[in-house]
Amino acid sequence: MKGRRVTRRIEVFGRVQGVGFRPWVHRAATGLGLDGWVRNVDGHVELAAAGSPGALDELVLRLRGHPPPLAVVRRVRVTDFPGEETPAGSGFAVVPSRADPAAAPREIPPDAAVCDACLRELLDPHDRRHRHPFINCTDCGPRATIVEDLPYDRERTTMRRFPLCPACAAEYADPGDRRFHAEPLACPACGPRLAWDGLTGEEALRAAVEAVANGGIVAVKGLGGYQLVCDATDPAAVAALRQRKRRPAKPFAVMARDLDAVRRLAYVGRTEEAVLTSPQRPVVLLRARRAGTPVTPQVRPGTGRVGLFLPTTGLHHLLLRALDRPLVVTSGNRADEPIATDDTEARRVLGAVADGFLTHDRPVRARYDDSVVHVVRRDVLVLRRARGYAPAPLVLPVPAPLPLVGAGAQLKHAFALAEHGRAHLAAHTGDLADAATYDAFEASYAHLSRLTGIVPRVAAHDLHPGYLSTQWARAGPFERRVPVQHHHAHVAAVAAEHGLTGPFVGVAYDGLGVGDDGTLWGGEVLAADLTGYRRVGRFARAPLPGGEAAVRHPARMALGYLFGAEPLGAPPPAPWLTRPFTDRLDPHLTPLVRAVVERRVNCPPASSAGRLFDAAASLLGLGDTVSYEGQAAVALESAAGGLRAGALPWRLVRVDGLWVYDPSTTLTALLEGLVDGTPVPRLAAAFHTAVAEVTAALVERAVADGAPPTVCLGGGCFQNRRLLTDVRRLLRAQGLRVLTGRAVPVNDGGIGYGQAAVASALLAEDRKG
Structure with missing residues (x-):
């Protein structure tokens, strides 16, 4: 007698597109002897799977508990699918994506650094992708910086400009291959090509390497825009970069070849090692070694810490190996301007800064700077949320009844789009100080709104009338505007990240923000919840x-x-x-x-x-x-x-x-x-x-x-490791629960998320009333 056979519809929600999820499902279902199909449906993945109940239960367990490395499964919905007739032995297939206009807000996968398997191929002279700067697979490579629309398929990314060669097409179509449906897939025969002043490929790379080795500054087209690169051991090169970039004192980030090279420059703990080698590959602020380091002190004037990170792309690996020295790798802009992304724009803006341009023919669809973190008592705290982290959504403890935007502040600007129980905190824009940065903000907003499907009806904004973000919110086509006091937004961001809905004590220490009395605040102690606050102490x-x-x-x-x-x-x-x-x-x-x-x-x-x-x-x-x-x-x-x-x-x-x-x-x-x-x-x-x-x-x-007895510490002053550590210790000695921002920056980069959390709670309260 044949075993009982059932068909189930399985919907998987979360970060499940652009992370190798469908290939993983294909392999798992095939291994369990199931028949059916899997496809992208706007913001989630849908399966029809047929087979024994035990095999189907096992598939659901794996979906929930053991997804692929870059995936984040938030919810799995399983329903019977009696109308789907899938013959036994017909196999499991990846089928074309389907658009769903009524879908929930969609997740855009962040970029991921080159994985170990791709790095081995990059360095293997016998591999056909040997020294291919754009190497990637389903476990790594560009995502948010190349996606043009969802569902996430190759034809909706900037890679649509590069038709697959027969060898790559075979990998793309082979369920057993690591590059099955890897949308940025390419090889030297069919992928993007490096260029340098009339040279291409390896000749272009050699020219850039020679320029840096001779003390020059090179503008390199990275994942999220241009970067400025020079020899971190050359005082003259670093001084020239400071002068041309108009950045006299702010520390530069340094990229090192590998962990051993990082250890020669700074002290690295286990948590710091883990975040350095994570797929996010952020810049990590580490305690610099005082002696024996080749990096010139001009890289980090006035501080005992140095921002270090590891190569993020194949191109970075090739540069670091060719030069065999640490490199300054900093944002491709002049002070207070947005990062250049367009090739023509880059030459106009950076022509007086760079001695040469190492570029390529794959467009950058979205502007992303490098993320910055530090580790405090084994907690990884994000200081700048950008490449690798953004725009992955964050939980809203009180779901937003209406789609809304938190417009952010003026400095370290980042807006947040929210709907239902999720808020998508956009990548760090910079300081909204001029028309160029404001234009970059508007472009980022339009792009992220379209990708997520969130069309805000409500705008939450700061009280400061001079902030460009406030002016934008007041002038925009919104049904309602919710003013949120700056320091309430700071501590609300911390509370929301940790899932608090009840009251707490908020300590907000920063530079300046307009208070509800019209004066400037910045050293505040508040008795608060997400809907409001009462000032109980101040400086x-x-x-x-x-x-x-x-x-x-x-x-x-x-x-x-x-x-x-x-x-x-x-x-x-x-x-x-x-x-x-x-x-x-x-x-x-x-x-x-x-x-x-x-x-x-x-x-x-x-x-x-x-x-x-x-x-x-x-x-x-x-x-x-x-x-x-x-x-x-x-x-x-x-x-x-x-x-x-x-x-x-x-x-x-x-x-x-x-x-x-x-x-x-x-x-x-x-x-x-x-x-x-x-x-x-x-x-x-x-x-x-x-x-x-x-x-x-x-x-x-x-x-x-x-x-x-719960305390939320927010505001830019709590980027100060010593202050944060001492305050937490003293408050915990009083028996208090102490929280601070981790995934959300405590500085003004978290204001947009805090505004979204406050507005969501206020809107929900209005509906109750």
Whole structure:
């Protein structure tokens, strides 16, 4: 008697397109003796499988528990499929994709670095893909940067311009091959070709290698746009890159050939090793070795950390092996501009920066910078979410009742598209400072909206009317707009990432954001949930002499604290303490700042933790002027190093129902330490300890007043490893649960996601009411 035979329809939702899922299903089903088919359906994968109930149950178990390496299975739906007649022994097939206009939001797979199997082929002289710069398979290669439409098939990617040769076509059609339905599939005979000033292929690569070896700067067309490459061991080359790129001090990322090369440059822990070699291949901030490293110090001025990453593509592997030295690999742009993606645009924008262009004929469909992470106590924390991570969706703990967009902030801009229980956080755009970056944002929004199928009806935005993202949201064709306070968005992003729907204490430390009272905030303790917040603590206010000029010139900020800090009972530092600081400044600056502070002319007050760090750095002689946001704070953290030091004095006072940190006592002690000859590193460490203790005390008072025992730490100041580590330790000692951003940046790169989480919760609450 024949065994019972059934047919089931299986739908798999998640990151299941562009990750080798259909070939994997084909192999699994064939191995289990099942008949049927599998296909892409817009944002998910659909199967009809026929066979014994036991074999079908086993297939579902494998789908849920053991998908291919790049896949993320979020849900599997199984239903009987009595109408599907699949004859026994007919086999299992991959069939053409089907569009479904009513499909849920679709996931776009991020790019993945070259896998080990492809790397072996790249380096094998007997393999037909030996030294093919664009090598890939179903487990690796470009995805988000080449997709033009969904369902994800070759004809809907930029690879449609490259017809497969017979050998590649055979691999593409062979279910037993690693490249079965690998959409970016190519080989030297049919794939993209390198080019350099009239040269192609290997000759083009050799010309680029020679240019870098001779101290030149080369613009290389990468996965998500152009990159600027030079010899990281050559001080003259790095100095030239800084001058031409207009980036005088911000550290450059360095690409190393392999893990052994990374270890020669920095200290690498097990978690850091795992993330360095992950398919995402982000830049990882590591503690730099002080001696014996060939990399010039000009790569990382003012910091003890170096951003290192491993080759992401076959082309990067070939460059690193040919040059056999670490390379600066940085964004192909000039300061504050978007990365160049179009070949003509690249030559126009980078013509005065690069000495040559190593390009190719595969278009870049979407702009993606390199992601940046660091590891803190074995936690991998994303600082810049881009290639390898974006635009993979994140969970929304309160599903969005209407499709919406979180427009993001101004700095480190990244918007978020949300519908139902998912939010797609777009790749890092940069600072929305000019028309070029704004155009890049609009292009990215249009592209991601079309791919995901999310057409927002609601826009959530910052309170700051001057942000280009706010202006975009207010001018757009939306049915409703939801203003979200900047620091509420910071802590809501942390809460949402960790699935919180109930109340929590939010600690938001950053540079500046408009508060709900119209003043500038930045050192805030909030009793909050996703729908709202109550301010329960803050830092004292100090004027920003000259407004934005104080952000670019920490010396102005220091003078603002010395001459105009919010009077909370502590006396200002005596003149004999401040004189050594003011005497080393431009003689015209001190009287000018004193005058504008006393007259309150263009001196907006701010309760900012970030600006306090700037002031402390300037007082310690670590930076009176900065060329990038956060530079002074980075120098302060670097000066503190690993020193442990008791806290500088601090005090809290009660003002209008809030607990307020008065830093005057702390800054006075800082100046006293300088006069007494205390080493700057010890004072920097003691300052960090003081801010950590202040934070713990503010939270302790909030909890004592009835706030919940869960704390979310958000805002750019918590990129500071020392501050984050000390604050977490002190709060956990109080028995509190402490959360911070992991997949979502704690800096302004997470604001769009936080806005989406708040707007979703508010819309859901409205529907209940």
